[in-house]
Amino acid sequence: MHRITVIGGGFAGLTAAITAAEAGAKVTVYEAHHTLGGRARTADGPYRANEGPHALYSGGPHWTWLQQRDLIGPLAPVPLLEPARLRLHHKGALRRTLPFALLKLLRRSSRQAPVDTDFMSWAAAQAGEEGARAAAHYSAVTLFHHDPGSLSAAFVQQRLRRAANPLSEARHPLGGWADVIDRMAARAWNLGVRIETLARVDALPEGHGPVVVATSLDAARRLLKDDSLTWTGGRTALLDLALRTRRGDAFAVSDLDAPGRLEWFRAQDRTPARAREQLVQGQIPIAPHESRADGIARAEHLLDLAFTGWRERVTWRREAVARGRTGAVDLPGTSWRDRPGIDRGDGVYLAGDQVAAPGVLSEVSFNSALEAVTLAFGIRRRLDLKQARG
Structure with a gap:
């Protein structure tokens, strides 16, 4: 044996x-x-x-x-009606739809990205600088890196496509x-x-x-x-909140102005928080020179936009800094x-x-x-x- x-x-x-x-x-x-x-x-x-x-x-x-x-x-039931409550932070405001330039990069028929070019340069040539930046930040849901645009174009493109319709694949035990x-x-x-x-x-x-x-x-x-x-990895600021439920809260907020995402887990799983409360988890990538406070401040800004009066509704809070949350990330020229x-x-x-x-x-x-x-x-x-x- x-x-x-x-x-x-x-x-x-x-x-x-x-x-x-x-x-x-x-x-x-x-x-x-x-x-x-x-x-x-x-x-x-x-x-x-x-x-x-x-x-x-x-x-x-x-x-x-x-x-x-x-x-x-x-598994938590797939929230079929929740796409309408997905919010996108773009140009300082919350929106409901992805920018058209970003949608161009999400098409399966779009050109295969090269390994040896950074994503921002390649995507800007395909859809313009604004769309490239939004796409890079949107990919953070599967990257958790502070600067996705600097990574290999092929690497980010694969993850961007996986993140394009998370309701089709993402499952929560x-x-x-x-x-x-x-x-x-x-x-x-x-x-x-x-x-x-x-x-x-x-x-x-x-x-x-x-x-x-x-x-x-x-x-x-x-x-x-x-x-x-x-190997190259990344750091993130983690923010977990239990909030008293309020009608109209966003299901998820994806930041297109900078990498980051908040997600409401009560809509998927009735066990994480107590009755009449929801669990919101955020993970905000932070650069090597940034502190936990920098990441938490960005998370709180998204909360201000998407969760009205959230500070008065908090019943539990936890903060942390996590290292290596990204797993491996591939720089240009590597796979x-x-x-x-x-x-x-x-x-x-x-x-x-x-x-x-x-x-x-x-x-x-x-x-x-x-x-x-x-x-x-x-x-x-x-x-x-x-x-x-x-």
Whole structure:
């Protein structure tokens, strides 16, 4: 029987553990914290707030994998009537429709963007500078980066298309992502996976077998003492609010003047907040020189526009700064293939959202976890990740 060690009990680590156990391996997972989940944790208490707005995209490869194993669980109903309550902050005011120039860039028939040009330059040539800037900022819902226009045009275009109609793909598990993680952990346990929490690993054991390092890239760099394990990410200011419900509140506010988004989760999930209250979660990208206060100020400006009298309706509030929220972002001239490789040699493999695997956000974690296990077992015929889309 194969033996494999997984370091990190987040989405990538549990995906790797389940995949390996299903293939007949004896698996041990080490998690440094007292709970599993990584960035997929959900706060305890009356407000089931994720660590930043999260969604599962049903068009992604992990959707089929999770669904086949009955790991997704109940979903919040798709709010079919909510597009009318989507607000767009553009030119200092709230609007209901996307700028025409932005719509040109969203067309599936539009030209494929190049890898080696920044998005702002390429998009401005297609739809003008104003449309390019609005499109770059609109893509922040799947990027969470302070300057999307500076990134690879091909990279941003892919995410912009995924964000174009989030109601067609975005799904929200009832009870938050923590419930998905709990189901994954239970499946791993039933498959015989040994899970140890509060078990920080500072060095790989001598004579170790295959090891999947499913931590943040920073933690992997320290553990493996490999300074090459770096990639561009981003910082965001997080603002979570419980508000007393008021008729006419926006369902979501997407900022086209600067990257950022607020979203109302009561319309999708009745469990996050108490009766007659709604949970609003915002994630505002901030530049390296900006502070949490800068991001929170921009979030509050959007609240002033879209949630009348919100300050008098607040019953709970939480603020934070999050690092690496973007996963990997690709600069001009780079693609996912240029990120740190999964196979590190000597039986060590990386998994996570900043390594060399395709996909959007958590899809990168999933794809890299499957590839890591495939490589660890030496399977000649590798899983076709395109087929995993179902």
